[in-house]
Amino acid sequence: MKKWCLKIFGTLLIGSILLGVFAGCSGKTGRAKRFGEWMEPNGKVKVLSTIAQIGDLVEEIGGDRIDGWVLIHGDLDPHSYELVKGDDEKFSRADLIIYNGLGLEHGASISSNLENHPKSLSIGEEIQKASPQKILHKKRSVDPHIWMDISLWKEAVDPIADRLSQIDPAGQEIYYQRADQLKNKMDEAHRELFATLHRIPPEKRYLVTSHDAFHYFTKSYLADPSDGDTWMERFAAPEGLAPDGQLNPNDIAEIISFLKKKKITVLFPESNVSRDSIKKIVSAGREMGLEISICSEVLYGDAMGKGGYLDMMKHNGEVISRYLEENR
Numbered sequence: 639m640k641k642w643c644l645k646i647f648g649t650l651l652i653g654s655i656l657l658g659v660f661a662g663c664s665g666k667t668g669r670a671k672r673f674g675e676w677m678e679p680n681g682k683v684k685v686l687s688t689i690a691q692i693g694d695l696v697e698e699i700g701g702d703r704i705d706g707w708v709l710i711h712g713d714l715d716p717h718s719y720e721l722v723k724g725d726d727e728k729f730s731r732a733d734l735i736i737y738n739g740l741g742l743e744h745g746a747s748i749s750s751n752l753e754n755h756p757k758s759l760s761i762g763e764e765i766q767k768a769s770p771q772k773i774l775h776k777k778r779s780v781d782p783h784i785w786m787d788i789s790l791w792k793e794a795v796d797p798i799a800d801r802l803s804q805i806d807p808a809g810q811e812i813y814y815q816r817a818d819q820l821k822n823k824m825d826e827a828h829r830e831l832f833a834t835l836h837r838i839p840p841e842k843r844y845l846v847t848s849h850d851a852f853h854y855f856t857k858s859y860l861a862d863p864s865d866g867d868t869w870m871e872r873f874a875a876p877e878g879l880a881p882d883g884q885l886n887p888n889d890i891a892e893i894i895s896f897l898k899k900k901k902i903t904v905l906f907p908e909s910n911v912s913r914d915s916i917k918k919i920v921s922a923g924r925e926m927g928l929e930i931s932i933c934s935e936v937l938y939g940d941a942m943g944k945g946g947y948l949d950m951m952k953h954n955g956e957v958i959s960r961y962l963e964e965n966r
């Protein structure tokens with residue numbers, strides 16, 4: 639093996655090892671830790687979150703009093719995730735297990751574990767109980783992507799602070815103080831995101847992504863108050879509420895007709911969803927003479943990316959506004 643080849647191989651190997659051992663750690667705070675360390679008792683509240691968007695809220699609220707781990711990390715698909723070897727240990731080690739619910743983590747092995755676990759908390763269900771009118775549906779299925787609206791995701795903060803305070807009463811004051819700070823930060827981010835997207839003229843504020851992860855986003859940030867119930871006409875995706883890679887000719891025709899009607903020229907890929915569906919649409923559309931392309935940057939829907947939750951939302955807003963404005 640040549641020297642340069644060995645070097646690349648070595649880099650890849652080290653990269654894969656690092657990825658494996660730090661898999662569930664938070665990328666935002668840099669508090670990289672090994673799974674073995676998380677399993678060790680250290681006096682902190684051990685919180686297992688299913689997705690990174692939850693893990694980030696937990697870190698913001700819990701600070702140094704908690705020790706968090708994200709189960710469905712990186713680019714894994716939360717819709718289809720099934721428990722793997724070692725996950726049982728994480729469930730037994732955790733003092734608190736927080737999941738989205740509303741059908742997001744619907745893999746057979748994980749959903750029953752989450753629903754029946756005495757230490758679990760579904761923030762989706764908490765929000766649904768408190769504000770049922772804010773939960774969206776598509777063809778009678780509940781849309782679980784509630785984190786895509788910052789003002790709605792903010793409603794997860796209090797239930798998390800409540801539960802942490804029950805488990806660790808000595809930290810109650812700190813949890814509620816940090817929760818208040820976080821809610822203020824989220825309010826500001828929500829307003830900024832709305833302003834960023836509303837710089838796009840209304841006739842250009844239409845979004846096409848890979849799967850139906852952006853309904854809440856569209857309703858909050860792309861629609862105008864005057865849109866009323868027609869806000870949903872500002873978004874389309876070839877794959878449903880859970881990406882499945884299944885695309886029939888009707889799905890393609892429907893999206894192409896949407897692109898034509900709304901004069902859309904760019905489709906946005908999502909970081910952890912195969913681009914096959916949108917590639918097929920672009921190729922079919924071009925054959926029909928449409929000038930359409932795939933955005934060269936990705937959006938974050940189900941996967942959070944390397945920053946924190948608010949970074950993810952800001953990134954989405956900036957990419958969408960940049961590309962839609964450019965295509966004026």
Ligand SMILES: [Zn+2]
Pocket residue numbers: 717783849850851879880881939940
């Ligand atoms: Zn999704």
